[in-house]
Amino acid sequence: MFKYLFFILVSLILVFIQISFFGALPILANLNILLVFLIFINIVFGFDTSFIFALLIGFFLNLYSFLPWGTFIVIFLAIIWLLDSLYKNIFINFSIYSNLILVIIGTILYVFSILLAYFVFYLMGLIKIYILIDNLFWQNFFYQIILNLVLMSGLFYLAKLTIKRLNIVFLFKK
Amino acid sequence: MLEKKKNRLIKIYFAAVIILLIFLHLLKVLDLPEKYLLAFLTDWQNKSLSFATRLKYSFINFQEAQNLKKENTQLKGQLDQLMYENSQLNSYKAENEKLRALLNYLPGNEFDYLVVKIIGKDINRANTLLINKGAADGIEVGYPVIVDNGVIIGKIIEVQDHLAEVLLLTDKLSQLAISTLNSNKTTGLANGEYGLSIKIDLIPQDIEIKEGDIIITSGKEENIPRGLVIGKVNRVISAANELFKSATISPLVNYDELLIASVILPKKP
Numbered sequence: 001m002f003k004y005l006f007f008i009l010v011s012l013i014l015v016f017i018q019i020s021f022f023g024a025l026p027i028l029a030n031l032n033i034l035l036v037f038l039i040f041i042n043i044v045f046g047f048d049t050s051f052i053f054a055l056l057i058g059f060f061l062n063l064y065s066f067l068p069w070g071t072f073i074v075i076f077l078a079i080i081w082l083l084d085s086l087y088k089n090i091f092i093n094f095s096i097y098s099n100l101i102l103v104i105i106g107t108i109l110y111v112f113s114i115l116l117a118y119f120v121f122y123l124m125g126l127i128k129i130y131i132l133i134d135n136l137f138w139q140n141f142f143y144q145i146i147l148n149l150v151l152m153s154g155l156f157y158l159a160k161l162t163i164k165r166l167n168i169v170f171l172f173k174k
Numbered sequence: 175m176l177e178k179k180k181n182r183l184i185k186i187y188f189a190a191v192i193i194l195l196i197f198l199h200l201l202k203v204l205d206l207p208e209k210y211l212l213a214f215l216t217d218w219q220n221k222s223l224s225f226a227t228r229l230k231y232s233f234i235n236f237q238e239a240q241n242l243k244k245e246n247t248q249l250k251g252q253l254d255q256l257m258y259e260n261s262q263l264n265s266y267k268a269e270n271e272k273l274r275a276l277l278n279y280l281p282g283n284e285f286d287y288l289v290v291k292i293i294g295k296d297i298n299r300a301n302t303l304l305i306n307k308g309a310a311d312g313i314e315v316g317y318p319v320i321v322d323n324g325v326i327i328g329k330i331i332e333v334q335d336h337l338a339e340v341l342l343l344t345d346k347l348s349q350l351a352i353s354t355l356n357s358n359k360t361t362g363l364a365n366g367e368y369g370l371s372i373k374i375d376l377i378p379q380d381i382e383i384k385e386g387d388i389i390i391t392s393g394k395e396e397n398i399p400r401g402l403v404i405g406k407v408n409r410v411i412s413a414a415n416e417l418f419k420s421a422t423i424s425p426l427v428n429y430d431e432l433l434i435a436s437v438i439l440p441k442k443p
Contacts, residue, residue, distance in 0.1 A: 016215065016218070017222075019295065020218075020223050021222045021225070021226045023294045024227050024430065025226050026230065029300070048181040058192075059195065061297065063208065063337075064304060065297070073192060073196075118298070127332065129332070129341065129347060130347075131298065132346050136346070
């Protein structure tokens, strides 16, 4: 029970930090800690845990979004499900490099699903304004990929140092 | 095997709870808990935003301090430059007083102010701000948002019961009918440019506009009073054979530093 309360608290804090801390920082505003966290959890703790976090983070994020309720839950679940399949079937060598590729794929999937959601809901009249694909969009997209990769590398490094059982997962080339 | 079954059950249980919560939200049953949750988090979010802003500026200040060290040696022999800057400051002072006088004149009796706290930014959209008041407080899409000295920073684009989103004027999708202090008619249409500055297009050639002019709202848009200050012209682009000219404006406030703003609401009879 306490485990799940802890999950709820962690999800709420992460959404809080994403919206109200990183949002105020230049360039770092493009960092998607929620997505990186979900991918990290999926790789390290497995699909079941990341599934619960995707539900919770998606739910809390919807509190601060104007997209129809459930949009983020569906997007996050679809992304971690797809990444989990890729992880188990294609990128099976568990190296840091293949995991970074998963972050790139995850970020691309996230950005384009959000873009698609905005366009579809805008056409349906459920939201008032869409996202413009201009130079700024591509610039932010590029920053997001780079920053997500940096965060994921940092998380892996920290996890490798602190969680012993993960050493079989992280096969750093020496 | 048993562990797998248990995990599956937990997933189903969580999914069911979330789906139930979504339905309850749609049925407005969760209105009160959501209101209290958002209200509880608002102060913390505002503080977090303030901390992040201070952090950003302490870094910028540190960088600037390094640059200033170098510049200081050069500036020692350039007192005349400082005198010039001093005269500029005097002109800014006069301009500031003019703007303050303008603000006192502004929305008059037709409008009310609603002070709001800025609690964050939309995760998916640049050039936006999230504010802690929404439809329940009378905010509607299209209402202008200003900062304390009467400078408009954007318009409301999305509203929930206890939350609203502001699209800043520097966003490319933002549009605002503008005028100059000396003109009574609409001078052009202001659009954002890459989240950094504002561009005015469709300025008729016969309208006089020059660098340093103060640009204000024209008052021709619904719910947006005339006279809200948008910024100052820093460049005019004009070709003799074109029907219209254009100009770029620098906003008078730094949108990254905002923590409190006001939404202008039409006065209810």
